[in-house]
Amino acid sequence: SSPCAACKLLRRxxxxxxxxxxxxxxxxxxxxxxxxxxxxxxxxxxMLQELPVERRRDAVxxxxxxxxxxxxxxxxxCLGAIFTLQQQIAQLRKQLSAAQxxxxxxxxxxx
Amino acid sequence: SSPCAACKLLRRxxxxxxxxxxxxxxxxxxxxxxxxxxxxxxxxxxMLQELPVERRRDAVxxxxxxxxxxxxxxxxxCLGAIFTLQQQIAQLRKQLSAAQxxxxxxxxxxx
Numbered sequence: 001s002s003p004c005a006a007c008k009l010l011r012r013x014x015x016x017x018x019x020x021x022x023x024x025x026x027x028x029x030x031x032x033x034x035x036x037x038x039x040x041x042x043x044x045x046x047m048l049q050e051l052p053v054e055r056r057r058d059a060v061x062x063x064x065x066x067x068x069x070x071x072x073x074x075x076x077x078c079l080g081a082i083f084t085l086q087q088q089i090a091q092l093r094k095q096l097s098a099a100q101x102x103x104x105x106x107x108x109x110x111x
Numbered sequence: 112s113s114p115c116a117a118c119k120l121l122r123r124x125x126x127x128x129x130x131x132x133x134x135x136x137x138x139x140x141x142x143x144x145x146x147x148x149x150x151x152x153x154x155x156x157x158m159l160q161e162l163p164v165e166r167r168r169d170a171v172x173x174x175x176x177x178x179x180x181x182x183x184x185x186x187x188x189c190l191g192a193i194f195t196l197q198q199q200i201a202q203l204r205k206q207l208s209a210a211q212x213x214x215x216x217x218x219x220x221x222x
Binding site: 096 | 148149150151153154158161162166169170173174176177181185186187188189190192193196197199200203204206207210211213214217218220221
C-alpha cells in the first residue's frame with residue numbers, strides 16, 4: 001500500500017505501526033505539511049503516542065485546525081478566533097442587558 | 112549576561128542576535144520549556160524570524176498560550192476554549208432571542 005502523507009514527506013517507510021497513517025492519507029499532502037511546518041512531525045508523533053488510540057482522531061483534528069490558524073495568522077493563530085468569539089460574547093451580553101432593561105421598563109410602565 | 116531560557120535549555124551560547132532572548136528570560140524556564148515541548152525551538156525560531164520585530168511579542172504570547180492549552184488539554188488544546196466560547200455564544204443568543212420575543216409580546220399586550 002502507498003505510504004501516508006507523513007511518511008511520504010519525511011521520505012521514510014510507512015509501517016503498519018505508523019502513528020500518522022490513520023489520519024494523514026496520501027491524498028491530502030497539504031494537511032500533514034502544515035502540521036509539520038508548525039508543530040514538527042516528531043512533536044506531533046509524541047503527542048499522539050501519549051494519547052489513547054480513541055482520542056487521537058480528535059487530537060489530530062485540533063492540531064490540524066491550530067496549524068492552519070497559525071499559517072493564516074502568524075501572529076495570533078488560534079487566538080484570533082478566540083478574540084473574535086470574546087468580542088461576540090461582549091456584544092451579545094450588551095444586547096441582552098439592554099433588552100432586559102427595556103423589559104423591566106415596559107413591565108413597570110404597564111403595571 | 113546570563114543566557115535566555117531557550118539557550119539555557121538548548122545548552123547553546125546566547126548571542127546578541129538571539130531571537131528568543133527578548134521574550135524568554137532565564138527567570139521563567141517553564142515558559143520556554145512548554146513552547147519547546149509543543150512547537151519545537153526551531154519551528155518557533157522560524158515563525159518569529161518570519162515576522163517583523165514589532166509583531167513578535169504578540170506572537171510569542173499567543174504561542175505560549177497555545178502551548179499551555181495543549182499541555183493542559185492534550186486532545187483539544189486551544190480548541191477547548193473555542194468550543195466553550197461557542198457554547199456561551201449559543202446560550203446568549205438563545206437568551207437574547209427569548210428576551211426579544213417576550214418584549215414583542217409585552218408591547219403587543221399593552222398597545
